[in-house]
Amino acid sequence: MSHKIIAIPMGDPAGIGPEITVKALAKQEIYDVSSPIVIGNAGVLKKALKITNTDLAINEITDVEDAKFEYGTIDVISLNNINADTLKLGEVNADCGKAAFEYIKLSVELALEGKVSALATTPINKESLKAGKVPYIGHTEMLEELTNSKDPLTMFEVRDMRIFFLTRHVSLKDAIGQMTKERVHDYLIRCDESLQRLGVKDRVIAVAGLNPHAGESGLFGREEMDELTPGIKAAVKAGINAVGPVPADSVFHHALNGKYAAVLSLYHDQGHIAAKMTDFERTISITNGLPFLRTSVDHGTAFDIAGIGIASSVSMEECIKLAAKYSESFYLVESK
CATH class of the missing domain: 3.40.718.10 (Isopropylmalate Dehydrogenase)
Structure with missing residues (x-):
């Protein structure tokens, strides 16, 4: 063979x-x-x-x-x-x-x-x-x-969980500044294309929340309301099966158990911690x-x-x- x-x-x-x-x-x-x-x-x-x-x-x-x-x-x-x-x-x-x-x-x-x-x-x-x-x-x-x-897209895979990253090696303050609705929209389209190239069929992508409880309707911050949600809605309108923002304290658990094909992590440590706590040695990076x-x-x-x-x-x-x-x-x- x-x-x-x-x-x-x-x-x-x-x-x-x-x-x-x-x-x-x-x-x-x-x-x-x-x-x-x-x-x-x-x-x-x-x-x-x-x-x-x-x-x-x-x-x-x-x-x-x-x-x-x-x-x-x-x-x-x-x-x-x-x-x-x-x-x-x-x-x-x-x-x-x-x-x-x-x-x-x-x-x-x-x-x-x-x-x-x-x-x-x-x-x-x-x-x-x-x-x-x-x-x-x-x-x-x-x-x-x-x-x-141009701008390769990083994805982690560990066990049955896949994680993309909206921002990479920048400070948390700068990362928040990059979390615009336009960027979320663009990245969700790119994530879907990457999953398709890898042969993934059921491509439900969850966007992680930034603030506690994904902002709780503005109670803990407006980033979800002003940037993340509009970006997700624009991607959905473009035909992407995207959901969220899903609170970061639960979204990775659900992805690991098969509810989502992938998670779009908003910043470096948010996704890295989730992957490496799941299985440090088996966390593999894929460059799309x-x-x-x-x-x-x-x-x-x-x-x-x-x-x-x-x-x-x-x-x-x-x-x-x-x-x-x-x-x-x-x-x-x-x-x-």
Whole structure:
């Protein structure tokens, strides 16, 4: 049985990315649902195998078509940009920042060429990127630029709950200022399109409330009355199955139990807390609005434990599985 090819850029070589990659690929269940290929450095992966005491072979290749996709062997397109023998783990390193970017860049090129179906990304380090003079602060900004995409939309999935974000990395005060009816309307349309691309059929989207009890008809604030509700009504008029605002202390519970296909969280921590309290390790990020599917672990490079061999690969495993799950329907929607 053939599976979708999932590219795994190895991440920052000095972090836990290589370790969780080899640990994840030591699981038969990954190969039962996908054909994974690592974009990274063969020497660093061999070092990670020793650190994690993982018994796998490395198949160093130059193109996707040379991959074996066999359990027990890691296929890796290896870039000669890091000396594994002198690599110091757990430290900010300019060369590692540049290398991490190069892995992502090549992965994107392979996706745009149609050689891989999706990307499942591992952690990169903002300080290392800066030291390496990489002009991006994170994955989203890189992917946006490399694919000429505009304002990619982030979605979290954990168990049966999906969460979108109306605002991202801004202060809470600034986030409230961005909660306009026009933005709510626009984002609900984009959320619905993203769910459609992922093959979700019953696309009921709940908008979380901002104030206690979703404002209680203006008793605890007017944002729901003046901005959120008008934005929701405009989206409904445009054909979107949207409801709310639903009080934030209950909306995520209902989504987790299947009442809603997704929740539009109003600000960063509102959605992050709900997802990570549900299951920290299995919270996976999906970037929508790109020409291809991208999933990502939702944790960092963990320099404090890099090289010890104790990093959990659960999130990486879920990341690859989710990429495989959605890539089956992603292109069916795209081809319409």
